[in-house]
Amino acid sequence: xxxxxxxxxxxxxxxxxxxxxxxxxxxxxxxxxxxxxxxxxxxxxxxxxxxxxxxxxxxxxxxxxxxxxxxxxxxxxxxxxxxxxxxxxxxxxxxxxxxxxxxxxxxxxxxxxxxxxxxxxxxxxxxxxxxxxxxxxxxxxxxxxxxxxxxxxxxxxxxxxxxxxxxxxxxxxxxxxxxxxxxxxxxxxxxxxxxxxxxxxxxxxxxxxxxxxxxxxxxxxxxxxxxxxxxxxxxxxxxxxxxxxxxxxxxxxxxxxxxxxxxxxxxxxxxxxxxxxxxxxxxxxxxxxxxxxxxxxx
Ligand SMILES: Cc1cc2nc3c(=O)[nH]c(=O)nc-3n(C[C@H](O)[C@H](O)[C@H](O)COP(=O)(O)OP(=O)(O)OC[C@H]3O[C@@H](n4cnc5c(N)ncnc54)[C@H](O)[C@@H]3O)c2cc1C
Numbered sequence: 001x002x003x004x005x006x007x008x009x010x011x012x013x014x015x016x017x018x019x020x021x022x023x024x025x026x027x028x029x030x031x032x033x034x035x036x037x038x039x040x041x042x043x044x045x046x047x048x049x050x051x052x053x054x055x056x057x058x059x060x061x062x063x064x065x066x067x068x069x070x071x072x073x074x075x076x077x078x079x080x081x082x083x084x085x086x087x088x089x090x091x092x093x094x095x096x097x098x099x100x101x102x103x104x105x106x107x108x109x110x111x112x113x114x115x116x117x118x119x120x121x122x123x124x125x126x127x128x129x130x131x132x133x134x135x136x137x138x139x140x141x142x143x144x145x146x147x148x149x150x151x152x153x154x155x156x157x158x159x160x161x162x163x164x165x166x167x168x169x170x171x172x173x174x175x176x177x178x179x180x181x182x183x184x185x186x187x188x189x190x191x192x193x194x195x196x197x198x199x200x201x202x203x204x205x206x207x208x209x210x211x212x213x214x215x216x217x218x219x220x221x222x223x224x225x226x227x228x229x230x231x232x233x234x235x236x237x238x239x240x241x242x243x244x245x246x247x248x249x250x251x252x253x254x255x256x257x258x259x260x261x262x263x264x265x266x267x268x269x270x271x272x273x274x275x276x277x278x279x280x281x282x283x284x285x286x287x288x289x290x291x292x293x294x295x296x297x298x
Contacts, residue, residue: 003029005289006091006101008079008233011036012047012275013266013282014107015062020286022069026293029099030066031091033078037109037232037267038275040125045134047276058275082235089261103292105255105285106264108233110273114225115149115172119200126205127222133274136163143167145210145223147197149174153226154181157190160224165190168218170210172197193218231268246271255285256292263288 005021007014010032021028038044038055045051050058066072078094082104091099112130114120120128128147129135140163148156149172160167169185171177173196177185182192195212202208210218229247236243242250242258248269255263265285266278 001027001100002088003027003073003099003101004103004293005029005286006031006089006099006104007107008032008082008091008104008235009107009109009266009268010034010059010074011107011109011266012058012062012279013109013285014105015059015066015282016279017105017107017265017282017286017289018066018072018074019062019069020283021289022066022071024286024290026071026290028072029091029101030072030074031077031079031093031099032074033094034076035232037111037273038125041134042126044275045137046274047279050275079233079235082239084239084259084261087261103261103263103289105282105289106233106235106249106257106262106268107266107278107282107285108231108235108268109278110229110267111232113228113230115147115227117147117172117197117200119202120147120225123200123202123205123207124225127202127207128200128225129223130225130227131273132160132163132224133272136160139222140164142222143220145170145207145218145220147172147210147223147225148176149226150176150228151226153177154185156224156226157185161188161190167223168193168220170195170197170218229267229273233268236264236268244270251285252288253284254288254291255281256288 004026006029081092083090143166153176169192198211198213244250249264263285265281267273
């Protein structure tokens with residue numbers, strides 16, 4: 001079978017794209033390997049009608065919507081390779097199957113690369129978070145630690161202080177703040193600890209204290225961490241797609257990339273990384289795909 005469109009990645013971007021494509025009378029191959037970026041979290045926020053939903057329940061509800069459309073073939077598989085050829089793309093999956101598609105939407109998301117600190121994975125997504133818009137409300141009454149060994153740290157402190165002004169910044173031995181920034185933070189009673197971190201101590205996902213290599217300890221039960229983000233799948237690089245200055249796939253406002261027939265949507269293309277924004281980008285990419293089919297065939 002030659003599908004009209006493959007949607008690679010079944011997060012909010014790919015799920016919404018699949019819905020719009022099916023309702024636009026296109027045959028859809030939805031491929032997802034089930035390793036979403038937000039799998040570590042207990043609750044998702046900011047998606048109207050779904051505030052506080054568990055990520056797994058969000059996907060379940062989405063698949064219930066998709067199941068109404070016979071045009072969608074959903075396969076829980078990892079895509080290993082994408083081979084472009086004249087007008088048709090071949091997609092190879094981890095079970096050595098090959099699928100042929102006319103177009104595709106890359107909705108493979110990003111992956112978070114956390115600092116290399118012992119114990120960090122025990123608390124990430126339960127009491128240590130990355131995004132104040134997602135989880136700041138729940139932390140507004142809890143004294144915070146901000147583990148900030150990279151990125152625009154001063155900007156991060158400013159943002160987090162919108163939710164809670166009781167913050168201790170831990171740079172884990174790195175020089176991530178200028179003298180002037182440290183002076184401003186001191187004026188605002190925001191403590192900066194530049195000692196190297198030994199480990200994060202926790203119980204059942206609940207942060208208890210930060211232990212430093214010099215023997216110091218800081219008791220904090222929640223906070224934020226700065227981290228790096230990478231493309232979760234290697235296809236943009238392998239296909240030679242143009243990238244934007246944020247490290248995402250460059251698209252127009254309907255998800256079209258620098259290669260005809262390949263569209264991108266969600267965290268891997270634009271941001272800010274939010275479920276509803278990814279879903280909306282998926283919707284727009286599907287509109288792009290359908291519009292281009294119409295233009296080519298009318
Ligand atoms: C800890 C945490 C908490 C968050 N909390 C919130 C929140 O409360 N509210 C909010 O709005 N946002 C939140 N976010 C952000 C939100 O999760 C993302 O913005 C959103 O998931 C992006 O959707 P996406 O569809 O682009 O990518 P994803 O949801 O990451 O989905 C990508 C999908 O592609 C699949 N995939 C990747 N590579 C392949 C491959 N080679 N083959 C097959 N499938 C593949 C993955 O398995 C995954 O299912 C949070 C993020 C994190 C990390």
